[in-house]
Amino acid sequence: xxxxxxxxxxxxxxxxxxxxxxxxxxxxxxxxxxxxxxxxxxxxxxxxxxxxxxxxxxxxxxxxxxxxxxxxxxxxxxxxxxxxxxxxxxxxxxxxxxxxxxxxxxxxxxxxxxxxxxxxxxxxxxxxxxxxxxxxxxxxxxxxxxxxxxxxxxxxxxxxxxxxxxxxxxxxxxxxxxxxxxxxxxxxxxxxxxxxxxxxx
Numbered sequence: 001x002x003x004x005x006x007x008x009x010x011x012x013x014x015x016x017x018x019x020x021x022x023x024x025x026x027x028x029x030x031x032x033x034x035x036x037x038x039x040x041x042x043x044x045x046x047x048x049x050x051x052x053x054x055x056x057x058x059x060x061x062x063x064x065x066x067x068x069x070x071x072x073x074x075x076x077x078x079x080x081x082x083x084x085x086x087x088x089x090x091x092x093x094x095x096x097x098x099x100x101x102x103x104x105x106x107x108x109x110x111x112x113x114x115x116x117x118x119x120x121x122x123x124x125x126x127x128x129x130x131x132x133x134x135x136x137x138x139x140x141x142x143x144x145x146x147x148x149x150x151x152x153x154x155x156x157x158x159x160x161x162x163x164x165x166x167x168x169x170x171x172x173x174x175x176x177x178x179x180x181x182x183x184x185x186x187x188x189x190x191x192x193x194x195x196x197x198x199x200x201x
Contacts, residue, residue: 001025001026001027001037001038001039002019002024002025002026002027002038002039002040002041002042002199003027003029003034003035003037003038003040003041003042004016004019004026004027004028004029004041004042004044005029005030005035005041005042005043005044005061005065006028006029006030007030007045007052007055007056007059007061008055009044009045009046009047009052009055009080010045010046010047011044011045011046011078011079011183011185012028012044012045013028014183014185014186015042015044015078015185016028017185018184018185018191018192018195019042019185019195019199021192022192022195022196022199024199030059030061032060032061032064035064035068036064036067036068036071038073039073039074040073040074040075040076040198040199040201041065041068041073041074041075041076042075042076042077042078042081043065043075043076043077043078043081043084043085044077044078044079044080044081044185045078045079045080045081045084046079046080046145047080048091048092049080049083049084049089049091049092049095049097049105049148050091050092050095052080052084053084053092053095053096053097053098054095056084056098062098065098065100066098066100069100069176069177072175072176073176074176074178074198074201075176075177075178076178076179076180076198077177077178077179077180078179078180078183078184078185079145079146079180079181079182079183081179082150082172082179082180082181083097083105083148083150084097084098085097085098085100085101085177085179086098086099086100086101086102086103086104086105086150086152087099087101087102087103087104088104088105089104089105089148090104090105090106090107090148091105091107091147091148100177101152101157101172101174101177101179102152102153102154103150103151103152103153103154103169104150104151104153105148105149105150105151106148106149106150106151107147107148108146108147108148108149108164108165108166108168109165109166110165111165111166114164114165116147116165117145117146117147118144118145118146118147118164118165119144119145120143120144121141121142121143121144122141122142122144122162122163122164122170122182123139123140123141123162124136124138124139124140124141124142124160124161124162124170124171124182125138125139125160125161125162126138126159126160127158127159127160127161128156128157128158128159128173129159130159130160130171130173131159131173131178131197131201132159132171132173132178132180132194132197132198133159133160133171133194133197134197135193135197136190136193136194140190141187141190142170142180142182142183142184142187142190142191142194143182143183143186143187143188143191144162144164144170144181144182144183145183146181149164149166149168149169149181150168150169150170150172150181151169152169152172155169157172157173157174158171158172159171159172159173160180162182168181169181170182178198180194
């Protein structure tokens with residue numbers, strides 16, 4: 001069973017729909033016992049970093065997430081879920097992220113002719129042999145919706161990157177922890193293939 005963590009963020013149902021298309025048993029929940037009993041866990045989300053961390057700390061989900069990671073279960077953060085795994089975000093100065101991975105979330109800089117938020121399809125440069133990208137071709141296109149981006153402290157954990165106003169770390173992997181800035185659940189066949197790789201870990 002795959003637990004999709006519910007912490008009052010947006011975009012959870014589209015993740016559920018994609019997993020159901022892969023014929024997975026899915027549970028959307030904020031319940032610690034259900035999350036801990038799952039084989040895999042996904043932290044999706046669209047929203048504000050500060051509000052999300054407040055909800056996570058208030059409900060004790062920060063401790064649940066750490067237990068899942070410590071037990072070695074495959075864990076996937078998507079979009080805002082990626083941001084929350086890191087230490088801090090320029091979107092919410094002074095608010096601590098989970099700090100499970102090292103790095104910071106920065107505002108996408110202005111660039112002539114490019115709109116922020118970054119919304120649309122961008123190609124991925126694959127690197128460092130990421131397990132989520134097995135069978136995915138270099139320069140495959142995926143769907144992004146974001147105004148902030150990841151700069152990981154250790155570039156060895158970066159498995160995919162893209163260019164939009166700046167160099168963006170689009171996906172990372174460290175041990176059993178995976179995260180994508182883009183939305184695999186909205187990225188057509190390529191995205192479903194990425195999710196399939198995750199559920200087959």
